[in-house]
Each structure stands twice: as structure tokens, then as C-alpha cells.
């Protein structure tokens with residue numbers, strides 16, 4: 001049974017169609033990348049799968065259960081999914097632990113504080129950030145903030161994790177440690193991970209399979225190896241480009257090693 005099955009999804013904004021006809025599946029424990037040029041509709045696809053936007057037509061199945069386009073995702077299925085938004089979206093007036101506890105509190109308001117603390121500590125441990133339990137987001141480096149947001153995204157130990165540009169704004173070393181963490185979570189939680197990404201280094205490190213979007217359709221659906229050896233000109237060019245090479249921020253590296 002697939003973790004996610006997208007069939008003939010058609011979506012856009014008002015009269016503007018961005019995605020014409022998108023179909024793909026994600027298997028359990030698979031790391032699936034959504035790739036494509038800037039503006040091709042990667043985030044739009046993610047938002048439509050998460051039902052933050054409403055598709056025009058098509059069906060989505062989560063864990064074998066089909067949800068019609070206009071229906072919301074029921075809570076019992078939502079709890080089996082986690083989302084890491086691009087900005088991390090931590091609430092600045094709450095500690096890291098309180099941020100991670102938020103979705104748990106919302107779903108289980110009667111949960112005892114000690115139990116809640118134990119669960120939060122477990123999630124922070126899974127992202128190697130237990131020492132930030134009482135810290136505020138402003139006291140964390142960019143990479144640590146991402147990991148805190150990731151701890152919140154895995155609050156329910158999801159089977160399906162969505163990440164929108166997880167490495168955006170991170171230096172290469174921090175970005176690499178986040179990639180390693182995602183691989184680790186896939187192994188420890190057995191979670192399927194769907195990632196929108198531009199970062200070639202990251203794509204080459206963690207992709208099992210990818211879809212490449214172009215002109216509202218899937219230009220290629222394949223494994224990393226098939227992508228690396230593809231003779232489709234756009235795909236070849238995408239994988240053959242130079243690695244993104246932002247200036248390494250030594251301050252961030254220092255913070256990462258401190259923790």
C-alpha cells in the first residue's frame with residue numbers, strides 16, 4: 001500500500017492553471033523529491049496535496065484511503081502526517097519545548113504535563129536538540145531552528161513527512177547535517193518523506209525517487225540513478241549543473257558543532 005497516491009491532479013489559482021495533470025505515488029519509507037525550475041508549481045503541488053489550496057480535479061489517497069478533491073483531510077489521517085514549512089514557522093514567544101508541544105496539546109488537551117514533556121523530550125532527542133528544550137527560537141542558529149521545527153513536525157511520529165525547501169538559507173555544512181537527519185528519521189520512524197528542493201547536493205544525497213515538473217506536467221518520474229543518467233535535455237542539464245555553492249558561514253558551523 002502506498003503512503004501517498006496522487007491521481008490526475010489539476011490545480012491553479014483562479015483562472016490560471018499551474019498543474020495540468022499530475023499523477024505519482026510515494027511508497028512507505030521512500031524519500032521523494034519534487035523538482036523543477038523556479039515557478040513551475042512545486043509549492044503549489046505541495047499545498048494542494050496538503051489541501052491548503054483546493055485542486056480543480058483529481059484524487060489523493062493517503063495510506064490507501066481516497067479523499068475526494070473537495071473533501072478536507074480527516075484529522076485521523078492528518079495526525080499521520082507532518083509538515084516542515086519553509087520558514088520553520090516557530091512561535092517566537094514560546095520555548096522550543098512549548099513549540100513542539102503545540103500540536104500535541106491541540107489534539108490531546110487533557111494530556112498530563114509530565115507525559116507531554118516526555119514526548120517533547122523524545123522528539124527533541126530524535127533531532128539532536130534536547131539541550132534546546134528551554135530555549136527560545138531567537139537563541140538558536142538557523143540550522144537549530146530547522147531542527148526544532150522538524151521536532152514539531154514529527155510530534156505525532158508521522159508516517160508521511162512533507163518538507164518545503166528544508167535547506168533554504170542554510171550553509172552547506174548545516175544543510176548536510178539536516179539531510180543526514182532526514183535520512184535518520186526515515187530509518188528510525190520509517191517515515192516517507194516528500195521534499196521540495198532546489199539544492200543539488202541535497203538532492204543527490206537523499207533522493208530515492210523524484211518527479212520533475214515542467215509546463216504543468218511531470219516531465220520525468222524516476223529514481224535518482226535514472227535522473228543522473230537521463231538523456232532528456234532538461235533533466236540532464238538539471239543534474240549536470242554545478243553544485244550550489246553559497247558562501248560558507250563559519251558562525252553557523254561553529255554553532256552546529258557546539259550542539
Ligand SMILES: Nc1ncnc2c1ncn2[C@@H]1O[C@H](COP(=O)(O)OP(=O)(O)OP(=O)(O)O)[C@@H](O)[C@H]1O
Pocket residue numbers: 013018036037038039040041042043044045
Ligand atoms: N497565491 C497565488 N496566487 C496566484 N498565483 C500564484 C500564487 N502562488 C503561486 N502562484 C503562481 O503559481 C506559479 C507556481 O508557483 P510555485 O510557488 O508553486 O512555484 P515553485 O516551483 O514552488 O517556485 P519556486 O521554486 O520559485 O519556489 C507561479 O507562476 C506563481 O507566480
